[in-house]
Amino acid sequence: MPSPRRNTEGRPLGASASSSSSSPGSPAHGGSGAGRFEFQSLLSSRAPGGDPTCARLRASESPVHRRGSFPLAGTGPSQAPPPALPEDDRMDLNPSFLGIALRSLLAIDLWLSKKLGVCAGENSSWGSMRPLMKLLEISGHGIPWLLGTLYGLFRSDSWAGREVLMNLLFALLLDLLLVTVIKALVRRRRPAHNQMDMFVTLSVDKYSFPSGHASRAALMSRFILNHLVLAIPLRVLTVLWTFIVGLSRVMLGRHNVTDVAFGFFLGYMQYSIVDYCWLSPHNAPALFVLWNQQ
Numbered sequence: 556m557p558s559p560r561r562n563t564e565g566r567p568l569g570a571s572a573s574s575s576s577s578s579p580g581s582p583a584h585g586g587s588g589a590g591r592f593e594f595q596s597l598l599s600s601r602a603p604g605g606d607p608t609c610a611r612l613r614a615s616e617s618p619v620h621r622r623g624s625f626p627l628a629g630t631g632p633s634q635a636p637p638p639a640l641p642e643d644d645r646m647d648l649n650p651s652f653l654g655i656a657l658r659s660l661l662a663i664d665l666w667l668s669k670k671l672g673v674c675a676g677e678n679s680s681w682g683s684m685r686p687l688m689k690l691l692e693i694s695g696h697g698i699p700w701l702l703g704t705l706y707g708l709f710r711s712d713s714w715a716g717r718e719v720l721m722n723l724l725f726a727l728l729l730d731l732l733l734v735t736v737i738k739a740l741v742r743r744r745r746p747a748h749n750q751m752d753m754f755v756t757l758s759v760d761k762y763s764f765p766s767g768h769a770s771r772a773a774l775m776s777r778f779i780l781n782h783l784v785l786a787i788p789l790r791v792l793t794v795l796w797t798f799i800v801g802l803s804r805v806m807l808g809r810h811n812v813t814d815v816a817f818g819f820f821l822g823y824m825q826y827s828i829v830d831y832c833w834l835s836p837h838n839a840p841a842l843f844v845l846w847n848q849q
């Protein structure tokens with residue numbers, strides 16, 4: 556009687572696959588031993604009547620299988636081909652490179668964010684810096700920016716000033732809207748070490764992705780750099796402020812690093828939208844009607 560084919564560890568191939576294939580992370584599920592399982596499937600592909608799970612993997616890798624037929628090497632004409640698998644099953648057996656990369660990035664993100672969260676509480680290693688971090692938090696908060704813009708808009712006595720401030724208001728509202736929608740969709744919880752003691756928040760602000768402060772800071776600094784004539788030191792200060800606001804979010808424990816990075820990206824892109832849709836008395840006269848009547 557022929558002895559069962561064995562893998563590199565000397566275990567029968569059929570036993571290996573049937574006993575471990577149902578557990579997550581097992582080779583058959585594309586866990587850490589995925590490479591080894593591929594090796595097993597290569598061996599068994601020459602075995603008549605090999606293990607069905609191995610055949611599934613082998614078949615999933617075959618370009619012929621993707622076209623719908625199922626010819627197996629070494630399979631006699633009397634043997635019926637195994638049924639074709641649904642697309643989802645085949646996906647389970649192959650951990651995607653993207654999935655592994657994302658999980659690794661997430662692990663690094665959590666580790667780094669915890670390390671950087673040195674002002675997360677009064678008793679943290681840099682707890683004495685917390686008041687300064689909270690000042691930075693207020694400097695990037697939506698309320699002062701919105702109120703300041705509204706105040707400037709009604710006080711402005713030039714058309715050019717009103718136009719810029721009207722677009723600034725539009726930018727701030729767009730930012731609030733997009734951050735709210737993304738937070739509500741992604742629903743990523745704030746880091747566990749965060750103390751929820753922020754001033755004036757919306758209900759979605761219990762979520763952390765993306766950072767609203769980071770997106771607002773990036774949006775505001777791009778806006779300011781493009782529409783205010785500033786001396787070089789002030790321009791440098793504006794960019795510096797943006798990065799310090801972002802960093803302070805992680806140091807306070809409010810956010811993970813990826814929340815802030817995406818916030819920066821979002822704010823940067825939002826400015827491009829605002830610039831593209833630039834509002835003026837010519838293309839949006841209704842918005843400037845208040846001043847037209849004066």
Ligand SMILES: CC(C)=CCC/C(C)=C/CC/C(C)=C/CC/C(C)=C/COP(=O)(O)O
Pocket residue numbers: 696697698701702731753754755756757760763765766767768769804809
């Ligand atoms: C005044 C006008 C024209 C409109 C008001 C619109 C409005 C609802 C403003 C709310 C502003 C607000 C409470 C913003 C929240 C800012 C905040 C706490 C964001 C969270 O930032 P994060 O970095 O922790 O994600």
